[in-house]
Amino acid sequence: MKIQKGDRFLYEGQVWTYVSSLSESSVQLYCEADHTFTETDPSKLEPVPPTSIFGAEPHKRQIEAPLAEWELAEYRHEKIKQYLQHHESEGAFDELKSSLSLSVPQTYVLLRQYDGNEGPRALVRAKRGRQTGTKFLPQNIEAIISAAIKSEWKGPGSTIIGVCRRVEEMCRCAGEEAPSYASVKKRFYELPEADLARSKIGFKRANDKYAARPKSNISERPLAKWQMDHCVIDCIIVDEKTRKPLCRPWATLIIDVNSRVVPGYYLSLNAPSSYNVAMAISHAVLPKGKWIEALGDEDIKYPYYGKPEEVAMDNAKEFRSITFRIAAKNNNIKLAWRPIGKPWWGGHIERLNGTLNMSYINFLPGKTLSNVVLRGDYDSEGKACLTFSEFRLWFARAIQAYHHTRHRMLNGKTPHEKWIEGWTDEKGALSHPALIDNAKDFIIDFLPEQKRVISRQGIEMWGIRYWSPALALFVSNKKHSVKYNPNSLRYVWINPSGERYIKVSYSDVTRPDVSIEELKAAKRELVGDRKSASRVTSEEVFLMVRKNRELVEKSKVLTKKAKKAKEHRENATGFDLAATGLPASVDIEEVSELEEYTIAVNIFPVDV
Known part of the structure; x- marks a missing residue:
């Protein structure tokens, strides 16, 4: 088969008609809509399915037809193909009619349906009776039903009856007879269930039920995922x-x-x-x-x-x-x-x-x-x-x-x-996962952080000053990441050299350990009618923290919020002990003079 003059193709969003071949890699096309000619490569063309001589829709593929129908179509296709090769000879048509066991009109119908490019599927018999999806309501009524479904089928309370009432109302305004409940309900069955579910129960729940999940999440070994x-x-x-x-x-x-x-x-x-x-x-x-x-x-x-x-x-x-x-x-x-x-x-x-x-x-x-x-x-x-x-x-x-x-x-x-x-090999020998080289640094890496400058007075965060003699070498205007434990602000960690973390304590080591939650609550209470929190000193904040703790301890009737704050503080993670197994004490970088002023820190039960 070859491209025939008059064959239609889709090119650049328009329908073009084949005129002639200009070279081995180009053809000439004509556009009836614009009355223009163009030249292009045949590989850029997409064939447009032909219509019948009556302008009907192209033949629908009966891909779900039984095997017997496909075998009959294949037999008829071969007989017609043989007939077309010598159709001018005497008695050829009668021989075809006899081999197909059809009448003269039926044989002519098959000849019109025959398409060498389509093959046997052009001759597959259509299913008898009314075709699936055939609609008899006028187009304007169909449009009303579609509009009613779109406007009324929203949210968990949506019902088909509600849609029907909307259809009746719209038909009454349009002066048309409303369709039956069965007709409206039938339109629901024609719509994808997933689309209806998304409109009624929401995108997330509908996807949980209907969205395709062709892939599987597989991990071949422990620790891989x-x-x-x-x-x-x-x-x-x-x-x-x-x-x-x-x-x-x-x-x-x-x-x-x-x-x-x-x-x-x-x-x-x-x-x-x-x-x-x-x-x-x-x-x-x-x-x-x-x-x-x-x-x-x-x-x-x-x-x-x-x-x-x-x-x-x-x-x-x-x-x-x-x-x-x-x-x-x-x-x-x-x-x-x-x-x-x-x-x-x-x-x-x-x-x-x-x-x-x-x-x-x-x-x-x-x-x-x-x-x-x-x-x-x-x-x-x-x-x-x-x-x-x-x-x-x-x-x-x-x-x-x-x-x-x-x-x-x-x-x-x-x-x-x-x-x-x-963790067992082919010989039955058991092994263990590798250990982290520096567990302490690993944990500190994941702690929340803030950027701060190391000044001559140390590091200032939340109005609290931190200092360690080990910081003296790194005083500058450069900002560094300062890691902290929100449940225990007594220490922060900083790695200005990029080699190891330095543990830095309060400048005033006599102050009690507090959490960020306690610190913010104390500041809110102190600010009161003041115009800004900048007027609140750190001494006032720590004094208020102590008072709040005493109030919570002595109170007989506690609100849930106060009890929760107390419970959280008492069960807060003892970071050094729980996470790294190290005692809650100053690092070797901190000078011994600080030790005599250091207050023992209460280590509470772990909750990692």
């Missing part, structure tokens, strides 16, 4: 002393995709922050010996640790922070963020959240369940009885139980067995 996320625990905890309901704690969880092990997590009374992320990463990467000692349960076994190759997470601000990204690059950890609106990209960690809630947390007294419908008349606050320290121990035991429970996606193995399998 981790996923991290925050979740609020569906259980209310109580105050340590009064045993009155306090709040729901937060958890930052990390899961190893290969083994489904939870290498680390962090529990907190405060909403997620960059500090929560730093503590969760630290807990996951480092061995858990000191942490288990702080929990006080020798039966807890937690042999999972190691530096990951990749950590995937959502787009929360703390996961996108520059500090977190630089720390990850500095420690050769690749970060991956899931596309917005596609939570299934973090399916493993989302499923872990659900497993912990459904299989463990929902059996605790004080459970809140996932919504008010499931909760019913259950009194969550009235039944609550676990303090934060008790819940922390319970949670560690629950995670251990999860590690030794068979996992459906691990072919019946437990996460612990899968982890051990990943």
